[in-house]
Amino acid sequence: MSVSRISRIVGSAVIVAALGAGLMASTASATPQATKKQATKKIVCYKGTAAKKFSAKKCPRGWSLKKPASKGGLVAVNVEFKGTLATVWTATGVTATVSGAGNDKASGFSSITATGSSAPQAQTAPIKGEGTLKGSMGNINFVLNSDSKGTAAESAAPSLVMVGGTATIKSGTGKYAGATGVLTFKGQFQVGATTAGTKENQSYTASFTGKIKLK
Numbered sequence: 650m651s652v653s654r655i656s657r658i659v660g661s662a663v664i665v666a667a668l669g670a671g672l673m674a675s676t677a678s679a680t681p682q683a684t685k686k687q688a689t690k691k692i693v694c695y696k697g698t699a700a701k702k703f704s705a706k707k708c709p710r711g712w713s714l715k716k717p718a719s720k721g722g723l724v725a726v727n728v729e730f731k732g733t734l735a736t737v738w739t740a741t742g743v744t745a746t747v748s749g750a751g752n753d754k755a756s757g758f759s760s761i762t763a764t765g766s767s768a769p770q771a772q773t774a775p776i777k778g779e780g781t782l783k784g785s786m787g788n789i790n791f792v793l794n795s796d797s798k799g800t801a802a803e804s805a806a807p808s809l810v811m812v813g814g815t816a817t818i819k820s821g822t823g824k825y826a827g828a829t830g831v832l833t834f835k836g837q838f839q840v841g842a843t844t845a846g847t848k849e850n851q852s853y854t855a856s857f858t859g860k861i862k863l864k
Contacts, residue, residue: 724824724861726832728753728782730761734838734853740845742768747780749855756861757786757824765793773800776812779819782857787823789861791816791832801840811837818861827864832857 694701694708695716708714732749747763763780776799779792797814813835821828836855841847 722863724756726756726861727858728758729856731854734851736849738843738845738847742766757784758782759784767799772804773798787821787825789821789825790819792819806843807841809837810840828861830859830861832859
């Protein structure tokens with residue numbers, strides 16, 4: 650065999666070996682890239698009511714892959730308040746401010762503050778008002794509905810006045826943030842005089858019952 654032919658064979662072998670080495674190197678470099686690409690896959694993590702995507706294999710501290718269960722549900726309310734009702738009479742009607750305490754373990758409500766007004770022309774008259782039930786689990790703000798009325802036992806003062814109707818939840822805090830519902834209320838108090846300019850502080854009782862729908 651001639652020297653030139655041997656040289657051609659050796660040269661071909663070197664080229665084949667170089668191509669093989671290049672192919673192996675290319676394959677090897679592609680594998681880590683694929684692994685790296687897989688590691689950057691985004692995952693959804695949850696923290697309270699928040700949800701966020703992360704480019705990681707696991708959630709950061711304080712976050713979880715497990716979606717929290719819905720906190721929705723119903724809370725029964727059955728609470729009686731006792732306190733003071735301050736009234737101011739004018740020539741056209743009466744305004745009232747209420748504060749009181751109670752205890753309802755199921756809902757956590759333990760106090761009430763409210764304001765109201767009425768322009769009675771008969772023994773039964775509509776009442777308007779709004780207030781807040783406060784407690785260890787949170788507060789709810791309510792407004793009296795149009796079915797809310799006050800009825801005097803006598804045609805003239807002094808008289809016992811009984812109130813009742815429904816109240817719609819407008820907003821809330823704590824456990825009751827975003828809560829909805831309609832509560833039934835009833836109560837009573839004494840009225841000593843209705844002359845314009847008369848101011849009184851009377852004892853009263855009031856109860857709220859119903860169910861609150863949590864968000």
